[in-house]
Amino acid sequence: MIWTIAWRNIWRNKLRSVIVITALAIGLFAGVFSMGLYQGMAEMRYTSAIKTEVSHIQIFNKTFRENYDIQFSINNSNKIVEKINNIPKVAASSRRLLSECIVSSAHGTSGIKLIGIEPNREKKVTDISEKIIDGNYFEYTSSRIPTIVIGKKLAQKLKLNIGSKLPVQMLDINGDISYKLYKVRGIYESVDTSYEEMNAFVMYAEMQHQLAIDGDIAHQIVLFLKPDIEASEVASALKKEFPTLEILTWKEINKELALLADSMNQYMYIFVLIIMLALCFGIVNTMLMAVLERTRELGMLMAVGMNQLRIFLMIILESVFLCITGGIVGIIIGWVVIKNYETKPLILDIFKGFETYGYSYKIYTKLLFSDILIIGSFVILLGVISAIYPAKKATQLDPAEAIRTI
Amino acid sequence: MNTYLKLAWRNLWRNKRRTLITLSSIVFSVLFVSLMRSMNEGSYDSMIDTMVKFYSGYLQVQDTAYWDEKTLDNSLESNLVLDKKIASIKDVSLVTYRIESFALAAHQEKSKPVMVFGINPQLEDQIIQLSDKIVSGNFIDEKSKEAMISLGLSKYLNLKVGDTIVLISQGYHGVSAAGKFKVKSVFKHPSPDFDKRVIFLSLETAQEFYSMTDKYTSQVIMAKDHYSVENISKNIKPLLPKNRTVMTWDEIVPELASMIKSDRIGGIVMLLILYLVVGFGIFGTAMMMLNERKREFGIINAIGMHKYQINIVLSIEMIILGIIGAFIGLLLTFPIIAYFYNNPIPLTGDMAEVMLEYGIEPFMYFSIQPLIFINQAIIVFFISLIVSFFVIISIARMNLTKALRS
Numbered sequence: 001m002i003w004t005i006a007w008r009n010i011w012r013n014k015l016r017s018v019i020v021i022t023a024l025a026i027g028l029f030a031g032v033f034s035m036g037l038y039q040g041m042a043e044m045r046y047t048s049a050i051k052t053e054v055s056h057i058q059i060f061n062k063t064f065r066e067n068y069d070i071q072f073s074i075n076n077s078n079k080i081v082e083k084i085n086n087i088p089k090v091a092a093s094s095r096r097l098l099s100e101c102i103v104s105s106a107h108g109t110s111g112i113k114l115i116g117i118e119p120n121r122e123k124k125v126t127d128i129s130e131k132i133i134d135g136n137y138f139e140y141t142s143s144r145i146p147t148i149v150i151g152k153k154l155a156q157k158l159k160l161n162i163g164s165k166l167p168v169q170m171l172d173i174n175g176d177i178s179y180k181l182y183k184v185r186g187i188y189e190s191v192d193t194s195y196e197e198m199n200a201f202v203m204y205a206e207m208q209h210q211l212a213i214d215g216d217i218a219h220q221i222v223l224f225l226k227p228d229i230e231a232s233e234v235a236s237a238l239k240k241e242f243p244t245l246e247i248l249t250w251k252e253i254n255k256e257l258a259l260l261a262d263s264m265n266q267y268m269y270i271f272v273l274i275i276m277l278a279l280c281f282g283i284v285n286t287m288l289m290a291v292l293e294r295t296r297e298l299g300m301l302m303a304v305g306m307n308q309l310r311i312f313l314m315i316i317l318e319s320v321f322l323c324i325t326g327g328i329v330g331i332i333i334g335w336v337v338i339k340n341y342e343t344k345p346l347i348l349d350i351f352k353g354f355e356t357y358g359y360s361y362k363i364y365t366k367l368l369f370s371d372i373l374i375i376g377s378f379v380i381l382l383g384v385i386s387a388i389y390p391a392k393k394a395t396q397l398d399p400a401e402a403i404r405t406i
Numbered sequence: 407m408n409t410y411l412k413l414a415w416r417n418l419w420r421n422k423r424r425t426l427i428t429l430s431s432i433v434f435s436v437l438f439v440s441l442m443r444s445m446n447e448g449s450y451d452s453m454i455d456t457m458v459k460f461y462s463g464y465l466q467v468q469d470t471a472y473w474d475e476k477t478l479d480n481s482l483e484s485n486l487v488l489d490k491k492i493a494s495i496k497d498v499s500l501v502t503y504r505i506e507s508f509a510l511a512a513h514q515e516k517s518k519p520v521m522v523f524g525i526n527p528q529l530e531d532q533i534i535q536l537s538d539k540i541v542s543g544n545f546i547d548e549k550s551k552e553a554m555i556s557l558g559l560s561k562y563l564n565l566k567v568g569d570t571i572v573l574i575s576q577g578y579h580g581v582s583a584a585g586k587f588k589v590k591s592v593f594k595h596p597s598p599d600f601d602k603r604v605i606f607l608s609l610e611t612a613q614e615f616y617s618m619t620d621k622y623t624s625q626v627i628m629a630k631d632h633y634s635v636e637n638i639s640k641n642i643k644p645l646l647p648k649n650r651t652v653m654t655w656d657e658i659v660p661e662l663a664s665m666i667k668s669d670r671i672g673g674i675v676m677l678l679i680l681y682l683v684v685g686f687g688i689f690g691t692a693m694m695m696l697n698e699r700k701r702e703f704g705i706i707n708a709i710g711m712h713k714y715q716i717n718i719v720l721s722i723e724m725i726i727l728g729i730i731g732a733f734i735g736l737l738l739t740f741p742i743i744a745y746f747y748n749n750p751i752p753l754t755g756d757m758a759e760v761m762l763e764y765g766i767e768p769f770m771y772f773s774i775q776p777l778i779f780i781n782q783a784i785i786v787f788f789i790s791l792i793v794s795f796f797v798i799i800s801i802a803r804m805n806l807t808k809a810l811r812s
Contacts, residue, residue, distance in 0.1 A: 015697055019690035026686050030679040038672070067516075067562050102510065102519050107475060109508055109576075111519030111603070175515050193661060194599070255760045266757065271676055274442055275683050281434045282687040285427045289694065292423065 002310060006317035013290070017322060020286045024326025024379075025333065027279045031272040032334030032375060036367035037346070038268055043366055045191075046250075046257045051127045052190050054254050055222035056231045057238070060246045064219060070099055070173060070211060074245060077218035081121070083241075084223060089234050091226045092124035095218035097207045101170035103200070105158040112154065113199050114168060116207025125224045128188050128201065135162040135186040138203065146206040148182035151196025152189045160184050172212040180210045269374075276378055280386045287319050287390035298394055299402025308395040315391035316384055323383030331372060331379075341365040410715070414722035424695050429731045431691040432790050435684035436735025437742065440782040442680055444743050446673040447773035448750075450666050454632045454655065456766050459534050460597045462658040463626035464635050467492070467642065470651045472623060478507055478578045481621040488645060492627065495641045497634035502529035503622040505612045509575035509583070511555075511605065513563040520559060520603045522573065524612020524622075533628055536593055536606075543567035543591025550608050552590035558602040560592045567591060573605070578618035585615045598763065633775065681789060689793040692724070696797055703801060704809030717798050724794035732787040739779050746772040 010017045050056060059080075061072040074080065077095045084093045097116035102109060119138040123129045128149070129137040138147055148166055160166060164184045172178040182202060190196050208214065225234060231249040238247045251258035291298070298311060345362035418425045458464050472480040484503060493501045505524030510517055523530075527546050531537050536554075537545050546554055553571060555563075565571060569589050577583035587607065595601040613619055629638055635654050642652045656663035703716055750769035753761070758768030 016694050019693055023683070023686045023690050027683045030683060034676060034679055037675075041672075100518065108477065109519075111508070171517065255763065258756075258760075271442075274438055275680065278434065278438045278680065278683050278687060281431060282690055285431060285691055286694070289427065 002314050002317060006314050007321055009290075009314070009318050010321055016286060016290070020283060020322050021326040021329065023282050024279055024323060025330035027275050028327050028330030028375065028379065029334045029337075030330075031275050032331055032367065032372070033337055033365075034271065035268045035371060035375075036334070036338035036341075036365040037363060039367060039371075040341075040363050040365040044364065048191060049254070049257050050250050051224075052131065053126070053192065053195050054250045054257065055125055056225040056250055057223040057235055058248050058250075058253055059221040059223070059238070059242070060219065060248070062244065062246045065246065068098065068100060070097075070171075070213075070219065073213075073217040073219050074221060075215070075217055077221065078216045080242070081218075081221060084221065084238070087234070087237075089226055089229045091224045092121065093221055093223045094118060094121035094125045095204070096122075096220045096222065097204060097211065097213070097217075098219040099170045099207070099211060101168050103154075103158070103166055103168050105160055105164065105166065107159040108157065110154065110158060110197075112197070114170065114207065115199060115201050116204045117201055118204045122201075125222050128190075131188045131190060132186050133189045135184070137186050137188075138201075140185055143183070145181055145183040146203060147185040149186035149188060149201040150184055151193075151199060152187055153193045153196040154198075154200065155184070155187050157197065160187075162187065168210070170210065172210065174212060176212075178210050178212065180206070182206075272375060272378065276382050280382055283319060283322065283383070283386035284389060286322075287315065287387050288393065290318070291315060291390045291394045295397060295402045295405045298397055299399045299405070302397065302399035303403060312391045312395050315394050316387045319387030319390075320380060320383035323379050323386075327376060327379035331376060335367070335372065338365045338367045410718050410722055413719045414726060417719065417723055418726060424698070425727070428688075428691050428695055428727055429734065431688050432728060432731025432786060433735040433738060435688060435789070436732055436779075436783050436786045437739050439677070439680055439684060439786060440735075440739045440743065440779045441772075442677060443778045443782055444746075444772045444774070445770065446670070447775060447778060448747070448771035450670070451632065451773050452766070452769075452771040453666065454662070456596070457659060457662050458628075458632070458655045460595075460600060462655045463533060464629040464632060464655050465627040465639060465642070466653050466658060467625040467627065467646065467650055468623070468653060470649055473651075473653065476506075476623075478505075478576075478616055478618055478621075478623065481505075481578070481618060481623050482625065482650065483620055484622065485647075488647075489625075491645050492625075492642055495638055497630045498627055498638055499630055500529060500532055500626075500628040502526045502533070502626050503609060504530075504624050504626055505609065505616065505618070505621075506623045507575065507616060509573040509605075511559070511563065512572045512574070513565050513569065516563050518559065518562055518603065520573075520605050521600070522575070522605050522607065522612065522615075524607050524609045524616075526609055527606075530606075533626065534596075539593045539596065541592045541594055543589070546590050546606065546608055548608055549610065550590060551587070551611050553587035553611075554591045554593055554606040555589055556601045556604040557592055557594045558598075559604065560589070562602070565589050565592075571605070573615065575616070577616040578621065581617045583616050587611075681785070684786065685789045685793055688790050689796065692790075692794055692797045693800070696720070696801060700804065700809045703804060704806055707804075707806055708810060713802055713804075717802060720798050720801060721794065724790065724797075728787045728790040728794075731790065732783040735786065736779055736783045739783075743772055743774060743779070747774040 059074065061074050063069070064072040074095075081093050081095050084090055094117065099114050100111065101114045102111055104110070119129070123137075132149070133152060135149075137149060140147065145165065148168070150160065150166070155161070162184055166182050166184055167179055168182055169177060169179050188196070223234070225231060231251070235247050235249045302308075302311065341363070342365055345364050347362055467482070469480045469482050489501055492498060503526060505522075507522050509520055509522045511520040527548060527550070531545070541557055543554075546552055555565060555571065560566070563571065567589050570586050571589055573583070573585050573587065575583045595604055607615065609622070613621065627638065627642075629635055632655065639652050639654050646652060707713060707716065750771045752758075753768040753770055761768040
């Protein structure tokens with residue numbers, strides 16, 4: 001009964017209700033849309049970092065990461081890589097040798113991390129090979145001087161070009177200093193300039209030689225997973241299979257990325273909350289007006305026996321109905337737009353020029369259904385909260401006096 | 407004109423409830439928009455404030471060749487007269503010299519490339535607040551021949567307070583530099599990156615090590631906050647001799663500056679969305695108010711007041727409401743933001759932990775720059791004017807007979 005009365009009351013003043021419903025629809029559309037937009041942006045940013053730098057899962061010897069001591073390596077690495085490649089959830093994996101070293105040119109000296117890779121395997125895991133801006137990625141092999149691929153930032157810092165010779169100095173497995181001369185044959189560019197500055201690549205065999213290591217060993221194995229597979233799932237399966245190795249997901253390795261992935265939501269909820277608060281005052285105003293305008297009518301209802309609780313409920317329901325109607329309209333429009341841009345990118349010219357910082361101007365939006373449900377329940381709550389004051393005001397009316405007002 | 411003004415003013419006070427409701431929608435718009443801006447800018451403020459303390463300082467005076475080629479050969483000599491002039495510039499809080507270079511650090515079997523800073527311990531402590539971050543041992547003083555090393559480095563080289571660290575490097579004009587230093591203390595550098603590879607020596611000791619008597623690589627200038635940097639830089643420039651240049655934090659750490667820049671664009675998109683929402687809120691309220699008065703407009707139109715005259719009165723009413731609303735909004739916003747400025751909202755969970763790891767206090771900060779609120783109040787005022795334009799158009803289209811009967 002009260003439900004029907006409340007619903008009909010809304011439509012008695014069509015203009016007012018339509019205005020409030022439109023405001024709500026716009027607000028919620030904006031909320032849902034920006035949520036999808038920013039989630040899409042965050043996802044693109046961390047997937048690009050995973051592709052270039054981190055990979056989904058990294059495997060080490062249990063003690064290696066404490067000091068990055070080259071003694072602590074993974075034995076039988078080739079077999080392990082083969083085994084991992086056979087796991088259906090894994091797209092590709094690759095083994096690496098790692099060492100901190102010093103490189104020097106006429107223009108300065110720099111401490112970097114040298115990574116020894118097998119290009120054919122590495123290409124399938126990371127996309128550095130696609131980010132070469134000058135030279136090429138280990139294509140030229142028939143030379144006495146081995147190839148090194150460096151980042152753009154390091155090239156700028158040490159004033160290196162394609163063809164520059166670069167001496168690398170590191171400690172080998174026996175603790176002796178070993179020098180080796182490389183030639184720069186590729187320069188890559190990444191989103192993260194500090195990564196560019198700190199990481200350079202050489203062939204696995206050359207690094208093995210410089211470190212005076214022999215045998216089938218690696219310091220790190222990196223994995224790239226097939227789409228939509230949770231890294232933690234694969235990691236726990238790997239932990240069972242290789243209990244002696246340290247297995248880390250990208251979230252554990254790069255906390256900043258994990259933070260980006262997890263906190264974007266928190267920030268978006270704060271934004272949606274601000275929008276809701278702004279809407280809330282609009283609804284309070286409308287409901288207050290609806291109550292004050294109907295003083296005589298409310299007095300009449302009370303006089304004929306409608307108790308205070310029912311009056312209170314009626315006003316609250318009116319507001320909730322308004323919010324639900326507006327909310328449904330806004331969320332549906334938002335959802336449709338977001339779905340549309342999930343497959344073809346939204347092109348924002350405003351972000352052009354920021355590509356080098358990891359923001360793409362082509363954005364694929366993304367929104368989870370659970371977020372929609374949360375926003376939806378926010379809306380109902382919004383309706384209840386904003387009607388409390390006007391409803392209370394209505395119950396405080398004195399029927400005898402209210403009836404007499406015009 | 408006077409009559410219009412009088413009419414408008416009286417109209418506003420004729421129905422106080424109506425006026426107050428419209429006013430409140432403007433007031434709260436100012437509040438929400440300002441809150442959002444203040445939150446954005448506040449987070450940038452705290453980010454900049456934390457990052458400049460890690461390393462760059464707000465400004466640095468360097469030799470003109472130093473930035474492109476960071477060798478000790480491009481260093482400065484101290485200039486007491488200049489120092490005094492710089493220190494006396496408004497908002498400059500601290501001026502100190504630094505030597506910054508690389509070295510290979512070794513202890514027992516291990517070695518690692520490190521960053522060596524020659525500092526004035528007392529002044530540098532005010533920048534980076536090192537004395538709070540000491541894990542073991544004591545802070546060095548100006549005359550001290552001992553070294554302070556970062557926690558990550560001490561772990562890697564297996565060094566404790568009292569042990570001796572060996573540094574090998576290249577000094578001024580290519581002189582070879584080698585030295586033994588006793589570890590006076592171990593500290594935790596707030597930046598995880600720096601924590602792996604930083605050594606602090608007193609200025610005098612560093613000068614001796616690098617054979618560069620009375621020479622420095624840079625002069626770090628701290629300011630009250632980052633808003634004053636531009637002004638300070640402008641004031642320093644004419645004081646400098648030809649071979650010196652001043653650099654600001656955004657030139658020294660361009661990554662941070664561009665990150666903030668791109669983030670700010672995202673913030674502006676959200677702000678535009680919020681403008682849309684509050685604009686529609688104001689529109690809704692104004693529309694309803696005028697709709698209530700349709701009959702009134704019909705009557706005065708019928709007794710001879712032209713429609714354009716009604717429009718003038720209405721415009722004046724909206725301008726008065728806009729001005730008063732924006733003004734009250736400003737007055738209301740200021741104490742609220744001042745409260746949040748002094749009591750930032752604490753963050754919890756994983757996000758807080760990661761922030762702490764990076765030496766950032768896990769709080770949501772607000773900015774109290776007056777320009778933010780004033781700009782927002784003005785923008786909301788204009789939004790309310792644009793909105794009232796649409797409302798007034800709808801009155802101009804009013805059908806007299808229908809209005810009279812409503």
